[in-house]
């Protein structure tokens with residue numbers, strides 16, 4: 001029997017790279033959509049070499065999406081591409097809407113036209129709960145987005161639901177809470193902290209500028225989350241799920257844990273930076289992932305402390321490689 005074909009948009013991103021690995025392990029023929037850039041940014045998928053096939057396409061360009069689906073004819077399509085950083089969505093709200101909201105419609109239209117049998121996954125976000133209406137947040141919790149990113153994601157979410165209900169597409173939306181890893185973009189707070197702590201430990205920096213330390217997030221490990229993304233497309237009926245760990249921690253706790261790991265006191269390095277505050281805050285996000293556990297047999301396994309350790313260790317190694325400095329012998333961290 002020939003392999004199932006999967007097409008991943010956003011394959012150069014954090015989740016796309018982990019998902020491509022998982023799909024290869026599970027015997028898929030894996031295709032990735034990449035957008036043209038003057039210099040390539042394939043750092044996260046370089047290790048996969050020619051085991052995945054890359055094709056140019058852009059969420060802004062409908063004909064590129066149509067042609068891509070016509071040539072690849074995937075069985076499964078994972079839409080992970082988006083302008084995914086909340087602060088940038090305040091600086092570029094229209095573009096965020098084009099990518100993160102209308103981009104989903106363009107892709108769903110391409111599915112409907114080329115082959116309505118293609119199974120479609122949409123990367124929805126806990127940011128859609130924003131100013132939360134209930135704690136913890138579950139599939140039935142009303143949404144209250146608090147940024148152009150969250151508004152755009154909510155459009156993407158509802159257009160996916162609408163194409164499922166109107167045209168019978170096997171389209172699902174995963175409402176994922178924060179998930180991090182050493183491959184997280186450097187601008188996101190978790191990675192901003194882990195990289196700064198690594199640089200401070202190596203004597204390459206002496207401050208950690210930070211915005212709101214009281215924001216609480218349900219932080220999981222991205223490597224585990226791509227498994228549940230895959231599981232969501234394998235069910236007989238398309239259903240949307242909330243995915244998270246079920247525990248929340250503050251940015252302050254993340255910082256404390258990261259510094260504790262390298263034996264330093266955050267009070268000596270953390271500096272308040274008002275430019276990092278959001279115009280409208282999302283105070284606390286906390287998932288109730290019980291439906292996913294019950295119906296998909298999935299639950300998060302990596303603890304918060306372990307996640308912080310993985311990220312700080314990876315950044316220390318990366319900074320040691322690029323700077324030539326060393327943290328020191330055994331017990332130094």
Ligand code: NAP
Pocket residue numbers: 009010011012013014015016034035037041057058059060079080081082083084085099123124125126175176177178179180185
């Ligand atoms: P990421 O690292 O920022 O990756 C985003 C990807 O989208 C990149 O590959 C990027 O390509 C691509 N992209 C952006 N604009 C595009 C366009 N116009 N056309 C084609 N590709 C485009 O994001 P992530 O953390 O892996 O997250 C994956 C998805 O899950 C995103 O949709 C995100 O919003 C959503 N999500 C993430 C989290 C989380 O905690 N990580 C939580 C909930 C939902 P370039 O490399 O060319 O920039």
